[in-house]
Amino acid sequence: MDISQGFLFPPLPIEIVFGYGAIERLPVKLKEQHVTKPLVVTDRGLKEAGLLDEVTAIICKSDMPFAAFADVPQDSSTTSITSALELLEAEGCDGVIGLGGGSALDTAKAVAFRKTNTSDISTYIGLNKLENPPLPIFAIPTTAGTGSEVSYWAVFTDDTTRVKVSVGGYWVFPKVAICDPMMTLTLPAHLTAATGMDALTHAIESYTNDSYQPISDILAYRAIELIGEYLRPAVTNGKDRRARYGMMLGSMLAGIAMNPTRLGIAHALAMPLGSWDLKIPHGIANGILLPHVMEFNMVANLQRFVKVAEALGEQTQGMGMRAAAERSVTAVRQLLTDIGLTTGLGDYGLTEAKVLSVVEEAMKSGNIAANTRQAAKEDVTAICLATL
Numbered sequence: 001m002d003i004s005q006g007f008l009f010p011p012l013p014i015e016i017v018f019g020y021g022a023i024e025r026l027p028v029k030l031k032e033q034h035v036t037k038p039l040v041v042t043d044r045g046l047k048e049a050g051l052l053d054e055v056t057a058i059i060c061k062s063d064m065p066f067a068a069f070a071d072v073p074q075d076s077s078t079t080s081i082t083s084a085l086e087l088l089e090a091e092g093c094d095g096v097i098g099l100g101g102g103s104a105l106d107t108a109k110a111v112a113f114r115k116t117n118t119s120d121i122s123t124y125i126g127l128n129k130l131e132n133p134p135l136p137i138f139a140i141p142t143t144a145g146t147g148s149e150v151s152y153w154a155v156f157t158d159d160t161t162r163v164k165v166s167v168g169g170y171w172v173f174p175k176v177a178i179c180d181p182m183m184t185l186t187l188p189a190h191l192t193a194a195t196g197m198d199a200l201t202h203a204i205e206s207y208t209n210d211s212y213q214p215i216s217d218i219l220a221y222r223a224i225e226l227i228g229e230y231l232r233p234a235v236t237n238g239k240d241r242r243a244r245y246g247m248m249l250g251s252m253l254a255g256i257a258m259n260p261t262r263l264g265i266a267h268a269l270a271m272p273l274g275s276w277d278l279k280i281p282h283g284i285a286n287g288i289l290l291p292h293v294m295e296f297n298m299v300a301n302l303q304r305f306v307k308v309a310e311a312l313g314e315q316t317q318g319m320g321m322r323a324a325a326e327r328s329v330t331a332v333r334q335l336l337t338d339i340g341l342t343t344g345l346g347d348y349g350l351t352e353a354k355v356l357s358v359v360e361e362a363m364k365s366g367n368i369a370a371n372t373r374q375a376a377k378e379d380v381t382a383i384c385l386a387t388l
């Protein structure tokens with residue numbers, strides 16, 4: 001951070017209701033926002049797991065009508081956003097509840113802003129391009145990873161180009177985030193691992209990139225500590241209520257931290273890796289990329305990476321700066337092994353031939369500009385190839 005530039009921390013116009021049992025507050029929060037009939041946006045897996053029924057039962061108890069769209073795909077897309085919007089209009093809903101991981105939450109955000117912003121979707125790609133405020137958005141995460149419940153971004157695939165795009169800005173914030181760790185108790189181990197690594201990547205990229213600042217630092221550093229402490233037990237014993245609480249808190253803090261700072265090379269690459277026919281899950285892509293990106297970035301700010309190592313519980317006393325910074329990479333590699341994420345991106349369909357187009361697309365990302373070490377196309381290509 002250049003101290004002569006000062007810093008800006010955006011307002012956080014979200015009411016965060018956090019803790020076991022927070023979900024019971026949903027009807028009150030809907031009424032406070034003058035919603036009379038919400039649309040619940042979720043995916044089939046959560047419907048089959050009974051979480052949709054749990055949430056709609058709570059809405060029913062307050063005699064409020066609702067509609068439900070349970071067809072969000074693994075990656076939210078313009079097609080599913082349009083289908084959900086048609087249902088919202090047919091049912092006369094006046095608020096949108098996202099229930100799920102990043103895809104469900106981002107679909108809910110997009111449905112809410114598409115209702116009031118009707119130009120071609122490409123008009124709104126980028127930051128602060130929306131013309132009108134959306135319907136009230138309520139976010140109920142069922143994973144501890146995306147941070148979408150507190151972020152002002154909605155990420156989805158544009159089905160005409162098959163590329164992941166982002167719409168961001170103040171109006172994309174949910175009105176209420178209901179963070180109830182109970183909603184994550186049944187999340188399978190492999191999804192806990194992948195989404196948890198997404199959260200850790202948010203925290204580390206926010207903490208070490210070029211836009212770090214005092215307020216996001218506090219949030220991101222605490223997020224690294226929490227995820228370092230609780231991701232292993234959350235993966236190895238999903239019913240560990242303390243671990244689920246710690247992960248949901250860490251993921252949420254990292255989500256707030258990344259709003260003003262943006263991220264780095266891992267997220268720049270994760271977007272195209274989740275596009276086209278590759279569709280590599282976002283958390284997997286970030287988790288596998290993270291130690292490679294840290295290794296590349298470390299020399300640009302050794303001190304920051306020493307702090308990351310310490311936040312992850314590494315002993316660095318008496319070590320030289322370089323060796324201490326390297327402990328941050330070792331710690332992330334050990335974490336990946338411990339949570340069973342030991343594969344390369346080649347196992348998910350990435351080939352040398354595909355790396356070129358992935359890197360081409362990644363270089364357009366604002367996350368490349370935010371990265372702490374200037375990265376040329378050759379550098380990003382080398383990082384990507386190292387993950388195969």
Ligand SMILES: [Fe+2]
Pocket residue numbers: 146198202267282286
């Ligand atoms: Fe992410």
